[in-house]
Amino acid sequence: MGIVNATKTPARSAPLSEGSVLGWLRINLFSSVANTILTVVALYIIFLLVRGIWVWGIQEAVWSAESRRECFKISKEGACWAGVINWLDSIFYGRYPREEIWRINVGGLLLVLWMAPLWIPRVKGKVIIGLTTVFLYPFLAGYFFSGGEKGIFMQVMVSAAIVCLVAITIHAALGFFANSSLLQFLLRITGADKSSEKNQRNVLLGLLAAAFIGVFVWQMSWQFESVTWTKWGGLFLTFVISGIGIAFALPGGIILALGRRSKLPVIKVLSTTFIELFRSVPLITVLFMATTMFPLFMPDGFAINKLVQVIIAVCLFNACYMAEVVRAGLQAIPKGQEEGAYTIGLGYWGTMGLIIMPQALKVMIPNIVGSFIGILKDTTLVSIIGLFDILGMLRAISEDVFWRGLHHEPLLFGAALFFILCFAMSKYSRHLEAKLSTDHKD
Amino acid sequence: MTASQKQDAQGKQAKLASAASAEVMIQLTKVNKWYSDFHVLKDIDLTVHKGERIVVCGPSGSGKSTLIRCINHLEEHQEGTIVVDGITLDKNLKNIDHIRTEVGMVFQSFNLFPHLTILENLTLGPIWTRKTPKAEAQATAMKYLERVKIPEQADKFPGQLSGGQQQRVAIARSLCMNPKIMLFDEPTSALDPEMIKEVLDVMVELADTGMTMIVVTHEMGFAKTIADRVIFMDEGDIVEENEPNEFFNNPQHKRTQLFLSQIL
Numbered sequence: 062m063g064i065v066n067a068t069k070t071p072a073r074s075a076p077l078s079e080g081s082v083l084g085w086l087r088i089n090l091f092s093s094v095a096n097t098i099l100t101v102v103a104l105y106i107i108f109l110l111v112r113g114i115w116v117w118g119i120q121e122a123v124w125s126a127e128s129r130r131e132c133f134k135i136s137k138e139g140a141c142w143a144g145v146i147n148w149l150d151s152i153f154y155g156r157y158p159r160e161e162i163w164r165i166n167v168g169g170l171l172l173v174l175w176m177a178p179l180w181i182p183r184v185k186g187k188v189i190i191g192l193t194t195v196f197l198y199p200f201l202a203g204y205f206f207s208g209g210e211k212g213i214f215m216q217v218m219v220s221a222a223i224v225c226l227v228a229i230t231i232h233a234a235l236g237f238f239a240n241s242s243l244l245q246f247l248l249r250i251t252g253a254d255k256s257s258e259k260n261q262r263n264v265l266l267g268l269l270a271a272a273f274i275g276v277f278v279w280q281m282s283w284q285f286e287s288v289t290w291t292k293w294g295g296l297f298l299t300f301v302i303s304g305i306g307i308a309f310a311l312p313g314g315i316i317l318a319l320g321r322r323s324k325l326p327v328i329k330v331l332s333t334t335f336i337e338l339f340r341s342v343p344l345i346t347v348l349f350m351a352t353t354m355f356p357l358f359m360p361d362g363f364a365i366n367k368l369v370q371v372i373i374a375v376c377l378f379n380a381c382y383m384a385e386v387v388r389a390g391l392q393a394i395p396k397g398q399e400e401g402a403y404t405i406g407l408g409y410w411g412t413m414g415l416i417i418m419p420q421a422l423k424v425m426i427p428n429i430v431g432s433f434i435g436i437l438k439d440t441t442l443v444s445i446i447g448l449f450d451i452l453g454m455l456r457a458i459s460e461d462v463f464w465r466g467l468h469h470e471p472l473l474f475g476a477a478l479f480f481i482l483c484f485a486m487s488k489y490s491r492h493l494e495a496k497l498s499t500d501h502k503d
Numbered sequence: 504m505t506a507s508q509k510q511d512a513q514g515k516q517a518k519l520a521s522a523a524s525a526e527v528m529i530q531l532t533k534v535n536k537w538y539s540d541f542h543v544l545k546d547i548d549l550t551v552h553k554g555e556r557i558v559v560c561g562p563s564g565s566g567k568s569t570l571i572r573c574i575n576h577l578e579e580h581q582e583g584t585i586v587v588d589g590i591t592l593d594k595n596l597k598n599i600d601h602i603r604t605e606v607g608m609v610f611q612s613f614n615l616f617p618h619l620t621i622l623e624n625l626t627l628g629p630i631w632t633r634k635t636p637k638a639e640a641q642a643t644a645m646k647y648l649e650r651v652k653i654p655e656q657a658d659k660f661p662g663q664l665s666g667g668q669q670q671r672v673a674i675a676r677s678l679c680m681n682p683k684i685m686l687f688d689e690p691t692s693a694l695d696p697e698m699i700k701e702v703l704d705v706m707v708e709l710a711d712t713g714m715t716m717i718v719v720t721h722e723m724g725f726a727k728t729i730a731d732r733v734i735f736m737d738e739g740d741i742v743e744e745n746e747p748n749e750f751f752n753n754p755q756h757k758r759t760q761l762f763l764s765q766i767l
């Protein structure tokens with residue numbers, strides 16, 4: 062005998078539960094009289110705080126004025142954002158000549174262009190694109206930012222970087238629109254795709270050389286006005302130092318971590334000493350050492366500027382921290398992975414590069430991004446040794462004749478800026494983590 | 504004894520006889536190994552001919568894994584010589600890399616690469632160490648996946664497969680390197696009972712192709728079917744070595760008898 066359900070069961074709304082907002086409110090905030098009172102008092106305190114901030118920061122705030130005195134004249138109770146706004150260019154670019162600022166912006170855009178293909182799903186060869194970002198882009202950016210006479214080495218590197226950027230952009234466009242790659246495309250239009258492998262390589266090398274020579278000749282004709290590093294400052298300088306620090310930290314950290322695990326005693330001892338040395342000293346000490354001691358060890362007549370010293374110090378320091386992050390990641394990979402790789406004949410580098418590192422890096426993403434955020438924030442320490450990075454600039458406002466004593470507003474602005482940057486980075490790392498772990502659920 | 508079993512036994516006898524004259528694939532002479540102060544392998548002598556199938560058994564901790572891991576130099580021995588396929592294992596890294604491409608190994612814990620698909624797991628070795636073109640490597644990989652009966656899993660990741668399937672993939676991964684010797688270290692010990700058979704079946708088929716094999720296992724039925732010789736190890740010694748019928752029906756040494764009474 063069958064069972065027939067003739068009446069359609071009407072849908073009901075879900076019961077109150079922790080899952081819904083109302084349910085959550087009732088369970089956590091208003092479960093008893095005492096709890097309700099606490100909630101109300103807390104809400105009132107929050108209200109007072111928010112209103113205070115609102116009144117000071119927005120309602121009564123002054124947005125345009127020529128000096129702090131004028132701010133006071135307009136409103137005594139409000140923030141003087143006018144000072145921050147007047148200084149905005151300096152906060153972002155330091156004392157960089159105003160008519161040359163476009164070079165910084167273009168340099169930044171080139172970086173976006175360079176790295177954008179990394180986020181386009183169908184583009185192949187992302188590792189190579191990533192590596193060129195670290196090893197070629199800095200030359201191009203360096204020339205854009207500092208300008209002046211190009212030495213022959215700089216000319217070669219700048220040309221190589223331009224060729225590379227153009228190639229990456231075309232490659233990415235081909236990958237995105239035609240699901241193809243630059244190599245396939247070049248081989249097809251030159252008609253070499255049917256010939257032997259050696260022939261293909263010759264054709265490609267020829268094209269590469271031709272492109273390089275063309276760009277080289279072209280770039281000889283342009284020259285930017287020189288802007289010495291002492292004029293660099295603000296958020297721009299912070300990005301330069303922390304950007305190089307971030308770009309160097311991971312490869313440097315990987316090398317040091319592998320060195321520390323090496324079976325060769327010399328390499329092991331050297332890496333370990335290096336890592337422990339840098340990790341046991343605060344960054345600010347390293348920075349002071351770099352700027353005061355470094356010149357003592359340099360041969361006569363070989364002066365490197367303070368910025369380079371600082372960048373080297375930041376790079377080494379962060380590579381050492383990253384080395385420990387990487388080591389922890391490597392330890393999370395079972396020993397059997399290494400053995401499995403050895404038994405199919407992969408040597409040490411093959412095993413590390415194809416099997417261990419890809420897995421370890423995935424495990425390490427939260428820690429790596431955490432370190433990156435740390436680098437960005439720690440870079441502000443350079444303001445103590447006299448570089449005008451963003452923090453230095455924000456403090457300089459209060460020493461300006463017109464804005465003397467204006468401390469709170471610039472520092473709040475800086476805090477908000479850092480919060481946005483760091484929050485975005487950590488959100489992105491979450492996203493990356495989630496994406497990589499669902500890609501192959503294991 | 505049925506006719507077919509008789510034939511089998513005769514076949515084995517013939518093989519034993521021919522093995523003596525066949526090419527030597529692995530030769531261990533007076534091999535000793537210590538883990539710091541602990542003597543794991545004691546004066547091990549072992550000769551394996553081309554096409555021979557050896558089963559190694561013995562209590563846990565007797566040094567079986569260590570023995571076969573010395574053969575592809577996952578562990579380093581301190582005394583004695585190991586010659587594999589005519590090459591002496593020493594500090595020369597080139598030799599070691601070469602031997603590892605000739606000796607496949609299957610582990611108790613599979614050791615597949617979880618971040619790569621099954622197909623990529625199989626083609627990685629040929630592409631990177633043998634420089635095989637990708638298309639060719641993929642064709643070979645599919646051939647072996649068919650041989651271990653899971654071609655439909657090619658695009659999945661190891662974590663999505665059952666233990667038995669993973670172990671069969673691991674066998675196929677080794678075979679893709681076209682090895683001369685296959686080592687198995689308790690390949691079925693980590694598997695649920697219903698999966699053991701599917702892996703053993705694949706190994707029996709492999710044995711039928713004439714592959715030189717050393718298998719550490721406690722699957723005695725399997726040992727009886729394929730082994731030319733069974734080796735019993737205890738506390739770092741090879742205690743007894745015999746062809747399977749004799750070994751199981753007529754063990755000579757007290758320790759062997761004790762061991763067999765415990766596992767059978």
Ligand SMILES: Nc1ncnc2c1ncn2[C@@H]1O[C@H](COP(=O)(O)OP(=O)(O)O)[C@@H](O)[C@H]1O
Nearest residue numbers: 538541543561562563564565566567568569570
């Ligand atoms: N890496 C190692 N370090 C120290 N001792 C080990 C190591 N590997 C194995 N041993 C010891 O060596 C002995 C033999 O191990 P193994 O060869 O794995 O035995 P089996 O495979 O027969 O169970 C065991 O007592 C084990 O504890």
Ligand SMILES: [Mg+2]
Nearest residue numbers: 567568569689
């Ligand atoms: Mg074992």
